[in-house]
Amino acid sequence: MDRLGLGLQVLQTYREMKKRQKNWAAVLQDGHQYDYLRDEVGSRVADRVYDIARTFPLALDIGGGKSHIAEHLTKNVVERLFLTDISQQTLKVQRQSDIPTQRVLADEEFLPFRENTFDLVLSSLTLHWINDLPGGLRQIHQVLKPDGVFIGAMVGGETLYELRCSLQLAEMEREGGFSPHVSPYTAVTDLGNLLGQAGFTMLTVDIDDVQVYYPGIMEVMTDLQGMGESNCAWNRRSMLHRDTMLAAAAIYKGQYCMSCGPSAL
Structure with a gap:
């Protein structure tokens, strides 16, 4: 097997392993007791959405899982939502939300959407598992409309x-x-550079402990x-x-x- 083929196989195995881990966790009978961190961070991401004085007709939640962000939003702010996740079992867990939501089984590394589609893209605690983070950020920028907003939270630094x-x-x-x-995590200084290289402007990168x-x-x-x-x-x-x-x-x-x-x- 050549070097490129081996590299692709390693990356595919990595993603398949993460999918199996998330599927396994999603069907735990006491799985709700492990949601505390995603719930907390999801609520903080939602708070950032409310800080923007506009309504978003169409939003995308990448790796949205059990709707940890959407449950904190209303349709007065987000009118329609696409929620993706690599784990089919996770997508089956539906929480209370008044936002019309379409769930899509998709790998965060290969977004199945056209360019200039979404007014808002959200992500909470999933980007740290992407193999090609620069490429993933470029895809997010591409599916956003020219005046779109990206708000994301990822594990980084000394976690x-x-x-x-x-x-x-x-x-x-x-x-x-x-x-x-x-697993290694991205430093906040590197993240700002990666966002800029992906085409994002008017950047704000905060650290929440x-x-x-x-x-x-x-x-x-x-x-x-x-x-x-x-x-x-x-x-x-x-x-x-x-x-x-x-x-x-x-x-x-x-x-x-x-x-x-x-x-x-």
Whole structure:
């Protein structure tokens, strides 16, 4: 197999793995208890929409999942909505909304819409899983009308720093090396440059720190799995040794949990 073919296969496997993770998380009977982060960020994105004094006839929510943004909006602001997601099971979960919504099974990396279609494009906590982020942003710019608005929120910076460090230190101690278990995230400075290169103007890039507290590392990893946010990097190790996990849990508790209190996500 040539190098290009191998690269395409790796990228396809990566997306298929993320689809399986999200499908699995969507059918959990207690899945609602893992929605707290997406609900919070979705409400913050919706607040930004209300800050704009206009009505949007047609909007697109990329990777909208369970309507985490739309449930906070009204048809007085958004008259019609297209909601896409890579996960068919996630699209089946419908929340209360008075906005006429059409759900489309689509990969965020390949938007199936014509240019100059939407007045508003929204995205919440999904762009960090796109392989080609510059290309994804260019597609968003293309499907927007010339006076359209893009409002998105993505995981970035030092998110999951505590988890990353604990796993790396534990693997170094017990196994003499480490492999990636937490996906890399885009820095805010890079994001501004990427938006500009994609054709966006009048940019505003803000940083919101959302603090989520946990009593230990296992609770962090359980919630990430329930969110469908487990790592799916092509070069990750699928399993961690038991001794390594115990060491990581001890490091997490000792370094980041104050008096057995939780640490920030």
